Amino acid sequence: MSSSTPIAEIVELVGSSDKSWEDAAQTALKEAIKTIRNIHGIEVLDKTIQVDQSTGNITEYRVGIKLSFGVER
Numbered sequence: 001m002s003s004s005t006p007i008a009e010i011v012e013l014v015g016s017s018d019k020s021w022e023d024a025a026q027t028a029l030k031e032a033i034k035t036i037r038n039i040h041g042i043e044v045l046d047k048t049i050q051v052d053q054s055t056g057n058i059t060e061y062r063v064g065i066k067l068s069f070g071v072e073r
Contacts, residue, residue: 009070013067
């Protein structure tokens with residue numbers, strides 16, 4: 001492997017939102033951008049919803065994602 005071969009790292013994150021799954025993914029991405037550079041993309045692994053037992057209303061959307069980014073040398 002040459003020194004110019006790109007290397008990617010992958011981390012798994014969970015984001016949450018009271019609005020939508022898209023907003024939950026954006027929340028995780030915004031948090032990751034604070035400490036990770038060279039983000040290439042995300043893959044949604046799973047989506048879950050928290051429900052209020054007494055009303056049956058959705059209270060929180062959660063998204064598990066894989067985030068890939070380039071490793072700096």
